[in-house]
Each structure stands twice: as C-alpha cells, then as structure tokens.
Amino acid sequence: MRRGVHAGPGGSVQNDAVTAPFGSWPTPITSELVVAAAVRLGEVRVDPADPGSGTVWWAEGRPAEGGRTQIVRRDPDGTLTDLLPEGYDARTAVHEYGGAAWWVHGGAVWFTNWADQRLHRLGDEAGPVAVSPEPEAPRGDRWADGEAAPGGALVLVREHHAVGAGPAQVRNEIARLDVDGSVEVLVSGPDFVTSPRLDAAGTRLAWVSWDHPSMPWDDTVLTVRDLATGADTVVAGGPGESVSEPRWQADGSLLFVSDRTGWWSLYRWTPADGVAPVLVDEAEIGVPGWTLGTSRYATLADGRIVAASRRDGYDRLLVRSPDGSVSALDLPLSAAGSLQAAGPDEIVLVAGSPTREASVWRVTLGTGEYEVLRPARDLGVDEGYLSVPEPVEFPSTDGTDAPRTGHALFYPPASATHRGPDGELPPLLVVIHGGPTASASPVLSVGVQYWTSRGFAVVDVDYGGSTGYGRPYRDLLKGAWGIVDVADCIAAARWLGEQGRVDPQRLAIRGGSAGGYTTLAALARDDTPFAAGADHFGVADLEALAADTHKFESCYLDGLVGRYPQERDVYVERSPIHHVERFTKPLIVLQGSEDAIVPPNQSQAIVDALRSRKVPVAYLLFEGEQHGFRRGENIRRAMDAELSFYGQVLGFDLPADEGIEPVEIER
Template identity: 45%
Template sequence: MQLAPFGSWKSPITADAIVADSIGLGSIVIDGADIYWLESRPQEAGRSVIVRRTSDGKNTDVTPPEYNVRNRVHEYGGAAYTVVDGCVYFSNISDNCLYVQDLRSEQPQQVRQLTHDKKKRYADLSVDTLRHRLICVQEEHDSADFEPLNTIVSIDIAKPDDIQVMAGGCDFYAAPRLSPDGSRLAWLSWNHPNLPWDGTNLQVANIVNGYLAAPSLIAGGANQAIFQPQWAGDDTLYFVSDRTGWGNLYCWQGSTVKPVHELEAEFGLPQWVFGMSTYALVGNRIVCTYTQRGVWHLALINTLSGHLTRLNVPYTDISNVRAAGNLVVCCAASATHANEIITIDLLTESREILQRSNRLKIDPRYFSIPESIEFPTTDGNTAFAFYYPPTNPDYQPLLGEKPPLLVKSHGGPTAATSNQLSLKTQYWTSRGFAVVDVNYGGSTGYGKAYQHRLDGKWGIVDVDDCTNAALYLVRQGLADANRLAISGGSAGGYTTLAALTFGDTFKAGASYYGVSDLASLAKDTHKFESRYLDRLVAPYPAQADLYQARSPLYFTDRLSCPIAFFQGLEDKVVPPNQAEMMVAVLKAKQIPVAYVTFPTEQHGFRQAENIKRALTGEFYFYAQIFGFELAEEIEPIQIDR
C-alpha cells in the first residue's frame, strides 16, 4: 500500500468507464412470455430504448434508432409505453406523438404514427382491448398564457383522430386502470396546491358508451395520498394509502376499504413520475417491496390472512415490481450491486439477471460499503444518512490526516436516497473522499411525520440536517473540518446553496441545476410544481418576504467560499437564470466560481460526455480549492477568481 494524501489516490473507477458502461433501467412491462424494459443510454445522447427479453433468453432492441421513448407530462414523464399481444405503443420525446409497432408483423421494425398534435403529450398508457382504444393521461399545451390542460382520454387505435375525454376538471390525473372485464375504470386525481404525495382522490366509475358514469370516491382526500391502484382478477381494487401516517396496502371490494397488512413501513413512493410500481398481484398473494429506515425489503403478503413473509434476497433497493404467474420481475440493487433487472421464481426462489445497469468489472475491494447512521440534529430530532468511508486497497492516508467529506443532498426534496451501489459515489470514495448521503427531514421512507418535518421549513430543516451530518462525522474523527463540501442537484442544489450562504460549516460546494431564488422558482416553474412551495415555504406572493429571506441570491454578501455550478441550458424545471444570477454576484465578489453549461441538456444530465464532464469537473474544482494533487489527468474547468 502506498502512502498518499486523501483525494490524491488513483482509482480504477474512472469517469470514462462509468459513462461508457452505464445505462439507466426501468419501466418494466410483461406481455405473455416476453419481458420489456426501458434502457436510458448516455452513449446515445441519453436516448431511451425499449428492450425485449424473449423466452429463449435473448435481449433485443425494439425501438428503431430514430425514436426516443420518453414523454414530458408533468415535465418528469414516465410510463411512456405499454405492450399488449406483441403490439408496442409508445411516446416519442422529439414530437410528443404516440406510435404503434406490431412485433408480430412481417416488418416488426415498422412504426406507425397514431397522434399528430405536438402540443399534446401522453403518459400512463394502457390498452382497452374490448373497445380497441388506448387510455392514457393527456397534457395539452395550447397556450403559453395558460396552464396545460390535463385529462384522461381514450384514443381509437384504428382512427387516432377520435380522441374522447373520459375525465376532466381536475388539475392533475394519473393511473387510469381498467378493471379485468373492462367495465370500470379506476384513476387518481388531485388539485392545486397539492402534489400527489400530499393528497389525491381515488375514484371508480362504470364505462358507458366509452364515457365514465357516476364516479365514486373510494379513498383519499386533500390530506391522504393514494399510490398505485391495481385491480385483481376478482375485481378487488388494491392501492397504497398513507391514512395512518405510513403508506400501507389496502383493498376495496365494492363497499368497504380494508387494510391488507399494517406496518410502520412505506409500501409506496412519491409519484414524481408515472407508472411507478412497488407491488404486484400473484393469485391470492401480493409480492411487494417496502422500506424501513432507508432500506428496502421484498416480501409476500397472503391476501386472505394478511400474513407477511419477507423473501431472502441480497438486495436493499427494489422497484418496478411486476409479476406474471409465479415469476416476479423487478429492478434491484444493493450496496455491492448496481441496479439490475432480475426475475425471481416464487416456486424455486431461483433468480436470473436479465440486464445490468453497469458491466464494468471492478475488484469489490475498491467499493466503499455504506453504513446507515442516525445523528442528532436541530430541536432534539434525529436524522438519517448513509456514510461511505474512503476506500482503496492500494493506498493508506498520511498519519493523522482526516479525509475531506462530501455531503450529498438529494433532490426532490420529497424523495430519498438509498444505499444502492453508485459508481459515481465510489468515484469519490476510491480517490480518498468520505461521502455522506443525507436523508434529511422531509425525505420519504420514514413515515408521514418525518416527511412533513420540512413543511414551511425548506431551507432550514434540510440545511440543518446536512450540516449536522457533517459535524457529527467531524466529532467522530471521520472527516476534516476544514475540507467539508456539499453537493446536490435540483432541490438538493438549493439546499447546497442555502447551506453555503446561511452557514459557515462548508468550505466549498457544487450546485447542479439548483435554485438560488425561490420567488423565481415559484413564478417560472412548470404546472406540476407551480404550487409545491406553498407547503414547503409559504403561499406566494402573499408571503414574498419569506421567499426572499430563504433565497441565497439575496444574501450573497454572506458567501465566502467557492462554488461550482453545472447547468443544462434547456432546463424548464430550474431555468439557467437561477444559476447565472448567482454566478454573476460571486464573480463580482471575486470568490472562486465555476459555471459549466450544457446546451442540449434538460433537468438532469443524460448524455455521456456531459455526465463525465460534470463529475470530473466537480472533482477538479475541489482539488484546486482544497489543494490536493490529482492522480490522473482531468480536463480543467474554468474557475473565475
């Protein structure tokens, strides 16, 4: 082992290898004996491709090269395709239109366009085989002067100009689900100022002549969030509700709602995107995943007895759960396994990996194994995080040296981080950084009370928890108090900027498409999040003074540490002017600042070269600020001083 300062260790986990061998995985669909999923490929400019796994064990691309299977409903999209009897229906991001591709035909690569109006976007697709129609959520962008119009519509597959509105009048819709016999539809709706994790309505209605008759409210309300309604073969409707303070499974059988199994755990997720799935029905059992204290478990629930049996699988982050017969398909990851699409046979408990998100072969000795920590924070509360120690079998630090610490603040903020293997995190730890990934107050997975800890206190609770995580590790002798950095994207970028502006614990930071002016966010952002800050901060503009008091942009006189900004210029969620206003002030103060832009990126980076540039750029920035030597050549980013 070589003696070398923290931060200057050479690692086989390179940015080139990460982007060259990494893909995103999700959106699983089962159609007969075939399994489908989406792959997001940075090497193809972030294109999303439908992949088909046939019964002979072969993976084949379905989507022709000129198509990109995504949508921008609610801007974040999701559930951009479905498959029924070998026919693939999908949304193409470049024109927002729907297409169909019949894999049973003599020309399976031939694609037929269904819709033509580029101002209309579609998500949450399902097929009404009885009526030969598509049912989906439609978002219509007719005028820049008005909010987009959201509805549930049905589209005649043979005559796609025939579009019928089935449900309208609410601000938002999601999860239109047909009953097994096609006679009824269940769906979710909600209105401003709520987001779907605040409160939603679950309704059911009969379908009469293609329209919905006499809708009934089954569950939900302004303060009860419903997640993933799903019909069973006997017309029982299952769903997740947080009515008790925990997101548990319930069922409705035409008259009453009953709990399936009550547990202080979360069986649901915040619905940032369409089509999320944490459970599937297998006869009289439910295969489900749930989280407790940031760790996900896979289990079976007997719907007759309510008994829960945990399955013994080596995964701690499980999502996209689907099932057909006794075969379960899901996305799964752990501290030593990057995200994979796997199958589990419930009869034999055998598992098969269908696809890996990364094929990079690395000696696991280079992996830092996260430790789940609880630490004291403001007002006598406890917060949670995953701590990753610096790990590299080729190096040991200088005697008495403490490592630099990178505090990660997740986006959302209504979301959570997990302990699944992230090569981006390992990029830091294998070079001699400690990392702590914080599930600050407001994060999901710890119950509704913990999630509501951020209500009215965004920019306070999250900042305090990230700061206290760093100070806790300093007290434990696990981090250098003079080399503490904080980094985050989107909402995590706001937490980063607020921590750097309103406190002096951190000595540097990096903001990825982060918010610097809350009022600008409230005025400029898209419909889905346009009232998000009513709960997190206060109603705007009635309490505009509070927005200014929480905005880093107006208190840059307090800044005295360097910041790097990474921004997509096509970002509609957090527009570039949020970063540019902050950069201009820092330049005027002659505080070291870097501003790295990506002209073709939106909210979040999808293209391989840009992902690499941001990761290495942030590392280069800290090397210059903290003064350690680089063990490898990195393309510099411009730092204005």
C-alpha cells in the first residue's frame, strides 16, 4: 500500500496516509467501542421543591447492564450515586415508547419499574417501595408523566390494560394517586392524555389530549380545569394545531408550545387575556410527541425563558427576557433537550455537538459559561477519525413530477491513517431515521462514525415528513408514506453521486422501524439505485401492521396511507411484501423477538418471501430484544453483521484484527 492524502475531520485532506479500499479501513471505532461504557442519556431533573440546591438527577440507559435505565444523582460536591439497585429499570411502557418514567420532588424519586410497570418510590427507605396498586393483569397499569400534588399525592398518566384487552380496550387516563395507594380518575374519555400539570396553588389542572386517528403532532387539545368547580376551558388546539408542553408559571399564566403558525413556537395563556405569542420564529421549539415528558424550554424565577430552537437541522438556545427581547447563547452545541431551571441564573440540560456525544450541562445565563456535569465518555480516538456532518439541500419531488427541496446531513469518510485509492469514490450509506415524524440528529454518534471511519460516506436524510422544517414539510408525508420518503432517499443518493462525492454504483440504504419500511419500499422498485439494504425491525406488510400493533399507533396509518379497510388497495400497493418480484438486491434483516411495535412476523414474512425467490438475504433474530436493541452484545453483533454483509456485497475485506464473525448470506 502506498501513502498519500486522506479524508480527515469533515472530509479535510491530510498527508501521509495509507491507501486502502473504501470500507476496509482499519479504525479504532469498533463495535466494542460503540458499546463500551456507552449510555443513552434520558431526562434531566432538578427538585422543583428546591431548584437551587445544586443537586441534579438524570437517567442513563446502559447497554452493558442489559439495556436497563438507571437514575443517577449528582450532589453539589460532585458525588455521583446510582439510585436503582439490581433488578430495577426506570422505564414505562405507556404508548410503548415510554418517556417521563420518573420524577423528583422533596428529595424523593418516583419511577415506573419496567418489569411490573408499577410505580415505586425512593425516599428514606432502604430501597424502592411500590406505591401503586397491584393491577389485575400483569403490567396492566402503566404510569408516567407525574408530578406532586398538595398533600403528598401524585397526578399522573395511567394507561390501563384489562385482562385480555386489545388495543381498542386500553384506557389512557389522568389519575390522582394518593399516599394510601387509592386511585381517583380525573380525566377519562379522550383516546390519549398527557402532560398533567397543576398550578402552584393546586387548584387548576392542565393537560393535553387527542383522539384517533390523530397523532400528537397532528391535532391535540390543551384543556384547563378548575378543580373546585370542575369547569373545563379549552385553551388551544383542535384540527390542524399540535399543542404540547404546558407549564404553569409563578404569575398564574400557562406557557405551552403550538404550531398554529406552521412552526412549533411558544405561547402564553391567561383567563383574562387569552393566548398571546411569547417566542415565535420560523424554527422549531417543539418536537414530535413520540415519548412523554419532553422539555424544550425552561423558565427562571425572574421570568426569563430559555428555549431550544431548531433551524436547518441544528439547535441553538434562545433567551427571552421579561421585556420581550430575545438573544442567543453562544454555546458549542448542535442539539439540546430536557431543559430545567436550576437556580436564579442557571439551567441544566442534555446537549451534544458534532464532535461530542450528548452529556449533561449546567449553563449560567449571565456569563454564558457552561459546566459539564456528566461528561461524555472519553473515546480515546484521534479527531482525524471523526466526520462532521454538513447540512445539505438537494432537489427532489413529491413522488410525481412536482419539484421541491429535500434536506439531509452528509458525513464524508474520515480517517487519521487511511485514504481511498486515487480515482475511486466512497460507497454511500443512506440512513433513514425512524418515526417517520422524527429527524436526523447532528450530535456525534459513534454508530455513524463506525461507518465513516472505515471509508463509507453517510447521508442521514430528513425526508418530507421529518420534523424541524415547519408543519407544511412535516405534512408532506400525509397519505404519502412509501412515496415521498422513498423519493427523497433516492434523490439524496443520486444527487451525491452526480456531485461526484460518492460512487453511484455502490449505494446502500438502511433504516430501523419506519426507516426499515422505507428501506424495503426503496428496494421494491424496478428502478432502485441501491445495491444493497439493511432492514432493522421494519414494516413489510402495512395490512398486517394495521391489524397487529399497539393502541398509540393503531390508527397512525390512516394519516400516512389511508383509512383501512376502505383503502385496502393502497395498503397492498405500498406494502413491500406484495412486490417481492421486484427485489433483486441483497438484504440483511435484523429483528428483536419481543418487539411489540413492529412484531417479528413482519421480518419473517419478507425473509421467507426473498428466500423463496432466491434473492440474497441474511436474517438475525435477537432473543429478548424489544423495539430497538438495548443489550450491548446484540448491538455489537448487529453492527458487525451488517458490516460483513456490505463487505460481501460491495466487495471489500474486513480488518482482520477485529475478529468480526461473518454473516451468512443465503443465496
């Protein structure tokens, strides 16, 4: 091998590099590194009873511990304490996607335990104590999104599953859980309820609700109830408006996020003056409500509001003063979430950047300085191996001939030691986020760098329907799933090939969940430009999904595809399983055996169909995994198997020193 130049951070050119085929470069960013000491940071919390105490709590999902979620407390002196003993996992199954599984008040912590879904309390006792009643059915009562009420009770969301109940019989309610374990249902009737929030006096309750077939980013309603009289007031929402994150303020007003202008912005409501804008811009403060308990803004005691605002795929923090003036904090972050006020001039949050994994920060607003409370792990990797994403726009269509613009983050190959042969271009992985109403994240992902440091280019596509570009862009996917998303993924790949940035003959596509469906739909085309695909727990049969899924998404396809069974022909036409005759490119399928969102029969069906047609296929079923892999050993095997698959299909060797077990491709 000869030496020359190579791609460094963000694709910059450096000298004295070894020439080797793209995809085969040795790298320290192995699957072992991906999971080593890895955590998924969840919500950050401060004690609302004493926000300036200096104590901060946060959640960590730990692949090395079977994927369980631990709650960590950081004391003012920096001492870190894991709060949950062995056998406890702070995860709720409300909506199956969970979120807001734990909260803090008065020094005590309440959390929903994954195994039994009962609510537990961590206080002065030696260990967790169950405080919710034993349900009739195992895991039949699921709790989330709570807060303390006067007298020590809790107001929270309960999702009730009766014995033998199907999705249509599941009840989502707001309940009061008293200190003696008794339960009083406060709000029932809507298909879904979230965000129960009491004002400071405990006399008014706000909540968000919606009904089938809407999803929380479509049409929701914000209601306030006077608990003394029982009178309800609809504050905002309704057809065409998505409302979220209600939060009472010290002056008795109610802040909330709404997309009534086409962008998720911040508003204030009072009984006397109604609704008024607080922080409105052509940028997104809100995020789609896949999980409960999102927190994209925080209010300080003096009335200042700090909000995360996303534009062109990147977040920034804005500060709105009581006089209405707005300024931006100069901080090295590209994504932010879980904002909490932590004293008179501080907030805590989860933040990350293109060169730093997500970590817990404390930001002092007066000085603009920040302290990292929970540092990202030290990868011990030369920065030359890190590829920095570039926001790109590319021409696309709506699946017909109407021109429009698509969005994506493009990662060029990067290595501190290697470069590709002269005259060759790198293979491209088209990455499709889940949701589909989600977005690409510009935060350092070791899982992405696993590919780019080996010589792959990666494009993470924010196809039409993604969040972050306003409601009209999000609504492009209505009735068009399997059309607009596929059109954007193909357009992004072809455009990068035309720009001379990737090899148009070595394009691969990969995605999980909704992204898995888009992967299959893109391959089920006679004109597909992709040489291979990787389907992670994706949907192959839309009819089967409509008939066999959980309550939260049981009518989701009404908006994405059409009413079922009235429009069954559309479901059949857009289901990859009905077009297996068009599949000619190799496919690898990865699936969890306990996935309740996209059941394993979806993956099995497409694998069996491809086997019957002798289309090259590899299939890995991971026992005990749910929707998305959480166990370190399974994450490693899935990544390495996919790399082995690409090596065999695209024609490059794997680094010998990693000891990667080849995956079998059935032919």
